[in-house]
Amino acid sequence: MAFTLGVHIILACFGVAFPAIVLIANWKGIRGDADALLLARRWSKVMAVLFAVGAVTGTVLSFELGLLWPGLMGRYGDVFGIPFAFEAIFFFTEAIFIAIYLYGWKRLPPKKHFLTGIPIVLAGAGGTFSIVSANGWMNHPSGFTELPDGSIVDIQPLAAIFNEGVWHQVPHMYLAAYIVAGCCVASVYAVGMLKGRRDRYHTLGFCIPFTVAAIALPLQFFVGDQAARAVYDKQPVKFAAMELVWETGPNQPEVIGGIMDPETGEISWGIQIPDVASILSGFSPDTVIEGLADVPPEDRPPANIVHLAFDVMIFAGSALLAMAAWYGFVWWRRRRLPKTRWFLRATATSGVLAVIALEAGWIVTEVGRQPWVVYGHLRTEDAVTDAGGLWWWFALAVAIYVVVITAGIVVIRTMAKRWQAADAAAAEAGLAADTIDPHAPYAPRPRGRADTGADAERGDR
Amino acid sequence: MLIDTIAVILWAGVTLYAVFGGADFGSGLWDLVAGGDRRGARPRALIDVSIAPVWEANHVWLIFCLVVLWTAFPTVFAAIMTTLYIPLGLAAIGIVFRGAGFAYRHVTRSLAGRRLYGATFAISSVITPFFLGAVAGAVASGRVPIGGDATAPISSWWAPVPVFCGVLAVVVCAWLAAVFLVHEAHRQGDAALQRYFTVRAVGAGVAAGVVAMVGIVLLRNDAPELYDGLTGIALPLVAASAVFGTTALALLWSGRPRGTRPLAAGSVAAVVWAWGLAQHPWMLPDLVTVADAAAPAATLWAVVVAVAVAAVLITPAFVLLYWLDQHSMLDSVDLEWEAAANEGLADTEATAD
Numbered sequence: 001m002a003f004t005l006g007v008h009i010i011l012a013c014f015g016v017a018f019p020a021i022v023l024i025a026n027w028k029g030i031r032g033d034a035d036a037l038l039l040a041r042r043w044s045k046v047m048a049v050l051f052a053v054g055a056v057t058g059t060v061l062s063f064e065l066g067l068l069w070p071g072l073m074g075r076y077g078d079v080f081g082i083p084f085a086f087e088a089i090f091f092f093t094e095a096i097f098i099a100i101y102l103y104g105w106k107r108l109p110p111k112k113h114f115l116t117g118i119p120i121v122l123a124g125a126g127g128t129f130s131i132v133s134a135n136g137w138m139n140h141p142s143g144f145t146e147l148p149d150g151s152i153v154d155i156q157p158l159a160a161i162f163n164e165g166v167w168h169q170v171p172h173m174y175l176a177a178y179i180v181a182g183c184c185v186a187s188v189y190a191v192g193m194l195k196g197r198r199d200r201y202h203t204l205g206f207c208i209p210f211t212v213a214a215i216a217l218p219l220q221f222f223v224g225d226q227a228a229r230a231v232y233d234k235q236p237v238k239f240a241a242m243e244l245v246w247e248t249g250p251n252q253p254e255v256i257g258g259i260m261d262p263e264t265g266e267i268s269w270g271i272q273i274p275d276v277a278s279i280l281s282g283f284s285p286d287t288v289i290e291g292l293a294d295v296p297p298e299d300r301p302p303a304n305i306v307h308l309a310f311d312v313m314i315f316a317g318s319a320l321l322a323m324a325a326w327y328g329f330v331w332w333r334r335r336r337l338p339k340t341r342w343f344l345r346a347t348a349t350s351g352v353l354a355v356i357a358l359e360a361g362w363i364v365t366e367v368g369r370q371p372w373v374v375y376g377h378l379r380t381e382d383a384v385t386d387a388g389g390l391w392w393w394f395a396l397a398v399a400i401y402v403v404v405i406t407a408g409i410v411v412i413r414t415m416a417k418r419w420q421a422a423d424a425a426a427a428e429a430g431l432a433a434d435t436i437d438p439h440a441p442y443a444p445r446p447r448g449r450a451d452t453g454a455d456a457e458r459g460d461r
Numbered sequence: 462m463l464i465d466t467i468a469v470i471l472w473a474g475v476t477l478y479a480v481f482g483g484a485d486f487g488s489g490l491w492d493l494v495a496g497g498d499r500r501g502a503r504p505r506a507l508i509d510v511s512i513a514p515v516w517e518a519n520h521v522w523l524i525f526c527l528v529v530l531w532t533a534f535p536t537v538f539a540a541i542m543t544t545l546y547i548p549l550g551l552a553a554i555g556i557v558f559r560g561a562g563f564a565y566r567h568v569t570r571s572l573a574g575r576r577l578y579g580a581t582f583a584i585s586s587v588i589t590p591f592f593l594g595a596v597a598g599a600v601a602s603g604r605v606p607i608g609g610d611a612t613a614p615i616s617s618w619w620a621p622v623p624v625f626c627g628v629l630a631v632v633v634c635a636w637l638a639a640v641f642l643v644h645e646a647h648r649q650g651d652a653a654l655q656r657y658f659t660v661r662a663v664g665a666g667v668a669a670g671v672v673a674m675v676g677i678v679l680l681r682n683d684a685p686e687l688y689d690g691l692t693g694i695a696l697p698l699v700a701a702s703a704v705f706g707t708t709a710l711a712l713l714w715s716g717r718p719r720g721t722r723p724l725a726a727g728s729v730a731a732v733v734w735a736w737g738l739a740q741h742p743w744m745l746p747d748l749v750t751v752a753d754a755a756a757p758a759a760t761l762w763a764v765v766v767a768v769a770v771a772a773v774l775i776t777p778a779f780v781l782l783y784w785l786d787q788h789s790m791l792d793s794v795d796l797e798w799e800a801a802a803n804e805g806l807a808d809t810e811a812t813a814d
Contacts, residue, residue: 049564074540
């Protein structure tokens, strides 16, 4: 489950945020920018592949919820299931409009075609809200009363949907999706520019997604900071694990790196900055942070994993923020990209860094909740299926996902190479990429044309 | 009343998935048996053109059914999932390969790649409905106990009725798909393909009828209560299905495909509702009734609200999608191009450009 979810979360980011990036290019395109229009068309094809794989991995997850977690679904399905009902609506909307958008390039009028993309973006936001609301509910279960015999009564759907976790988790995840999608797409063009393809098409292919990510990054730091304080307030055990706090008390140091002995709470390696964890949690060194020593051992999460994942997330995020600041500063002063190749080298890694930050953050929230699957109500061991051969299923799932993801990467790379070849052929035929008629995609389908290498229709497939 | 509403909503979702998802799965079956690269090039191209814009949306009905089931009937959902994890797991694997295979083939040009992804798509299109049908058969024949039972991973579904239901599901998908593809060929103005799929539609329709007859005999021994229901209270629906099916067959045979799509869809929908009616009021036969399995009223209301919102938001979107599709506004997929690609001619054509 964790593995398949870890794969799906990346694809989901593209499903949520990529459409907006495509639409920005599309918008520039219909205002007369041929490069942007070509990018939008090509990106929409990549988006289609990613969406298809995201759709099927998402379906598998809905199977897995039942196959692996009958204890969770059987007991809490009537509370926990409600956000998923809304997610289904948003996913439906997204699937329908993605189909219209993808297959509408040729025949729909440009403005109308652009408008059919808007519901995809909105549905992505709604879907994020629904799914993260379900996850927030696992962290902050609400909207029901559990009787001593374990039966669930007095279900309040609205309270379950708008649980305490929603307010900090949803914006954090939504911004993460834009950062992941923006950085991943931008890093592809950064690599292209490093290889010498420094034309306007590649610059634009870098700038549109990276600008999106660069705007989201500072917001993400603010939201993430709020989220950490919300965890401090409402999930003190998770917070203690994130910050490696053993003894409850004020003046807690911020530990960077470091491994805690799970028996004694002694921290080896790692750098400790006095008072900072307390200051960050409550703006004062006197802020008391609850420590793991006060938690019964069977209720403690594996603190080292949580803490290291937290640090990895912060470091990867900070590196990305530095790139965004660099980009923003040079753009502000000079209205151009930073000239040094180091900027491109750095941003070429931004996609990987963003995915690492995403996965690390997800580990913090999920592992930090252990040993609970529904915080304070249901332990993971009680929710998991007792079906045999779980490890076989896991191995099978890993094998299948590796095959599907590898094939997906091969397919997308093949498309990219084909486009490069088409661009090279167009350049050879004396047509710069930006001289392609900007309205070509929206024209009636040309039939039987075989004159130049700049056949935009065929070249884009 | 509220519980009945939810049950009807769930069953409507099952019906829509059976009809639309079924047509998609069946297309994969025809893809599988279309023959070599040259012979199968045009049928495969038609299949691609026909389902590319709609398959993801059609597929969401499955998620809809799962979500309604686990929200409104959580204990039954958990019991089914625990007991039938093998066929459900295999169906899930089939869903991954099918979606990925189709999406990858769609954007691949090399013949080797198209063969590989196409075969993946086609094989998993047959496997998935078989296992989903087997799950339905296992539930209908009372093989899922309360609370679930993970100790009989094979025998819980490897039995006459579930296997029969799996086979029926595959044949029904083939029938639906062939009828839809006859229309698509007609719309594309390709008389040869129209004949090609008319023959197959008739074959699949007859096969579905024969399998259903055999099934009735099986049910009599293996699931007598379901048999009583189908031959009792649900008999009008069974008869309606037969009438719809034979009418569609007769029209197809006489070369008049007009109106056969709703008839074919109706023949399948009638069977799905006959099953529902025959099993009513049991959710798990003889063990749990729909009313007993239902979640508390507040949750059911939330589901009703969600479905109402869905109806308001999604119905117009769906109508728009199908309207645009049927009015040839969505045609980035080109039949001739796909056919050439299936024969391995796409690359040479591209270089000729």
